[in-house]
Amino acid sequence: MTELNIKLTKEIELLRLVTVGSVDDGKSTLIGRLLVDTKGAFEDQLLAVRKKKGEQEIASAAEIDLAMLTDGLSAEREQGITIDVAYRYFATPKRKFIMADCPGHEQYTRNMVTGASTASAAIILIDARSGVMPQTRRHTHILGLLGVPHLVVAINKMDLVDFDQTIFEKIRQDMADYCTRQGIRDLICIPMSALDGDMVAVRGDRMPWYEGETLLETLESLPVLGDIDDQPFRFPVQLVNRPQTKELPDYRGFMGTIVSGTVRVGDSLTALPSGKSSTVKEIVTFDGSLNEAFSPQSITITLSDEIDISRGDMLVHTDSGVEPRKEITANICWIGSEPLEPKKKYWIKHTTNTLKAMVTEIDFRTDIHSLQHDSADQLTMNEIGQVQLKLLKPVYADNYADNRSTGSFILIDSFTNNTVGAGMII
Amino acid sequence: MSEHKLTQLKALEAESIHIIREVVAEFRNPVMLYSVGKDSSVLLHLARKAFYPSPLPFPLLHVDTGYKFKEMYEFRDNYCKEVGVDLIVRRNEGAIAKGMNPKEFGVARCCGALKTQALLDALEEGGYDAAFGGARRDEERSRAKERVFSMRDEFGQWDPKNQRPELWNIYNGRIHEGESVRVFPISNWTEMDVWLYIREENIPIVPLYFAKERPMVERGEMLIPYYEENKGQLLEGEEPTMVMSRFRTLGCSPCTGAVRSSAATMDEIVAEAAAARRSERETRIIDHGANTMEDKKKEGYF
């Protein structure tokens, strides 16, 4: 990076990405290329995975066994497959990217759900020779379900189809049709050769018919968080800060992360589920008090009145007309090795709230191939379905489509303590 | 529509504070591992921010091998006193008394005794159910798959094939009696982020990170700092010379190399990190050898 870039790094934004593809579509090659072209992979790490040992200079991505760079665990290298989400980091002068690299095997749907849960954009790999595969549809469906706001389709290996525009257009049309049916609106398709680098970081001159941006330009210009800022204020209370020192004998600060919206000093807030209200006295941070704070800042709020608030409560603006609920409908992606059983009690963790819950009914299971709804008595690992849940106490929750933080939850097995379900409220 | 945007550093800061607070909310007896290095400095700074205006609700634990640079001990004692944190220092006294060292016993055994065993003993002695560490996923490839909340069994060991999925920013803090978690609040930070943040927040760090003429021994591609008292560790034909150098990471003196550098200010360090072609762990002997980071982590190493 040049000196100019160093100054800019102070102002760059963060974009969380997830990358998915079927085996051999070229995902490792693409990630390797992004890492190399943005210098996110260091030379000694590259030297450790080169195909030919010995030489000191690395001329091109083709020389490096890029899959080795991305397969982190020895268990994976032994089996020659990737079994776990890996996180990769790279930066350009405009943005820093955190990329969740998800294995493509069907049995690892749970990894994809994990990687997609925090992503603002997804890169879906397609081999131009094979076009849209059932696996591609499955991945796209899951990304839609997880509410990933922007989908970027990398139509790869264009060099193997003579950079033929009609092949690209056909795949683009297929993806567009599928996404429309899924209600996914933001779709960008880019033809590329991950191996040679065309349309990844540089344009190349072999696809003059394509007028869109390169992959990297696209990633640099996507909106970071959608319009989360225009959303209503939601503040799940994490902890209550009570220093009880001589200087601060009666101080009570509510600590938490603003998961959406904005709050200002003087705003009237209501704590849910109790419904008690007060006004914001101070927005406290280590770096001084603020007049306003916004998502995703982690702050401490003090109120003008002493009202009883504890971990798990949610602060919202007064009169936002929202109600806590005890019964919820949700899409669940099951990630536990033991199947989901109706009537069994689980722990649910929703924002900062952990409480007992029961699945009262499985409405249906979605056949991930046909997207048909089937009736089911249980959900096994990697299956997705819609369920009814009853909670021990009322909580305040939004719909996942409106708010990914307050609309999501995990289910925890009360015996093993493992995370077994990922839930999205509808 | 609106101007409300966080820079990526502030977004990382907010995420880390969220993680630190979740641990304090969900665990009975947390502790923060403090290695005196730059990542620990950042971690400690974030923890102070998380609980302001209260003091830290947990102690710091320094697992000392006895082989740290003297500048590190001085810095540790002064800084911890200055910010008013509760510092616990633990060492594997038995192994130290027997003269454990990397030259005779090998790096793997030395690390195993002085770091891993000392850490496991200290965690058990303190009865801690959560231990914060400053590891980052960009450091090494097995770390790329590490969770933010990393489960350890009763023996403090890690099972990479059996990790809990982590969804959204909802962390599962439920564990059985005897189990514990290692928590990595700066998982998503890169080396560059750490340097930028130290610069932006004026976080004090050990002076060894800044370039200076220092006595060094050249061993292959490594630059090994020379101290009068470690004279005995010189190999045949080695001679100390003065080299303008600094450290990108700090570990134990016999096993941490310096790099040739003239970066003597934070701006120069940031510029050097930005131009770096080699990862910082290259200067750590622990990563090179048959016993990989993944093996060490399974045994209980951080």
Ligand SMILES: Nc1nc2c(ncn2[C@@H]2O[C@H](COP(=O)(O)OP(=O)(O)O)[C@@H](O)[C@H]2O)c(=O)[nH]1
């Ligand atoms: N010709 C060509 N081959 C590619 C391209 N991208 C990847 N490949 C090759 O396709 C194979 C599978 O790629 P890999 O990245 O390992 O796939 P993954 O399983 O999706 O990670 C490798 O032999 C790559 O060299 C491309 O753009 N053009």
